[in-house]
Amino acid sequence: xxxxxxxxxxxxxxxxxxxxxxxxxxxxxxxxxxxxxxxxxxxxxxxxxxxxxxxxxxxxxxxxxxxxxxxxxxxxxxxxxxxxxxxxxxxxxxxxxxxxxxxxxxxxxxxxxxxxxxxxxxxxxxxxxxxxxxxxxxxxxxxxxxxxxxxxxxxxxxxxxxxxxxxxxxxxxxxxxxxxxxxxxxxxxxxxxxxxxxxxxxx
Numbered sequence: 001x002x003x004x005x006x007x008x009x010x011x012x013x014x015x016x017x018x019x020x021x022x023x024x025x026x027x028x029x030x031x032x033x034x035x036x037x038x039x040x041x042x043x044x045x046x047x048x049x050x051x052x053x054x055x056x057x058x059x060x061x062x063x064x065x066x067x068x069x070x071x072x073x074x075x076x077x078x079x080x081x082x083x084x085x086x087x088x089x090x091x092x093x094x095x096x097x098x099x100x101x102x103x104x105x106x107x108x109x110x111x112x113x114x115x116x117x118x119x120x121x122x123x124x125x126x127x128x129x130x131x132x133x134x135x136x137x138x139x140x141x142x143x144x145x146x147x148x149x150x151x152x153x154x155x156x157x158x159x160x161x162x163x164x165x166x167x168x169x170x171x172x173x174x175x176x177x178x179x180x181x182x183x184x185x186x187x188x189x190x191x192x193x194x195x196x197x198x199x200x201x202x203x
């Protein structure tokens with residue numbers, strides 16, 4: 001059983017912003033699954049989330065894994081409340097929680113996968129660490145870049161709430177495709193295989 005979490009902020013005004021790339025990725029993964037099986041999102045107050053349930057048949061086997069997809073409705077800074085609620089209810093180990101989120105430490109178009117570590121200043125990740133009491137969950141970190149030049153000291157919060165330029169948006173479309181492929185490979189094989197193949201710059 002796996003819990004896949006896309007981080008972002010609920011609301012139309014946030015849809016196209018850098019902070020919502022986790023939502024973009026999990027929506028894209030859900031759409032890719034819908035080619036083979038129906039998938040319905042439900043808003044569950046007890047989980048503080050929009051949640052969908054699906055399965056994944058591991059390629060070349062008869063093994064079927066259950067997957068829960070969630071988009072927290074708490075806003076980014078309280079994302080941990082949603083993740084912990086779902087993980088505790090379904091008894092999902094921390095190591096089987098995969099979180100997809102934006103990361104200002106990488107340029108636009110870069111995907112990095114890793115297990116554990118600090119929040120690196122990301123309030124959504126910090127909330128999850130605090131709520132789970134552990135940092136040992138997996139992260140799919142999608143680069144959204146930092147402000148350049150004179151804006152180097154620009155408030156990062158304002159930066160991640162900005163929309164992408166047209167060229168950067170094209171890069172994001174490509175890295176979202178890589179993220180979906182990485183998730184599929186990790187489900188079929190393991191996260192090490194996904195790291196080895198997809199911890200590269202998006203093209």
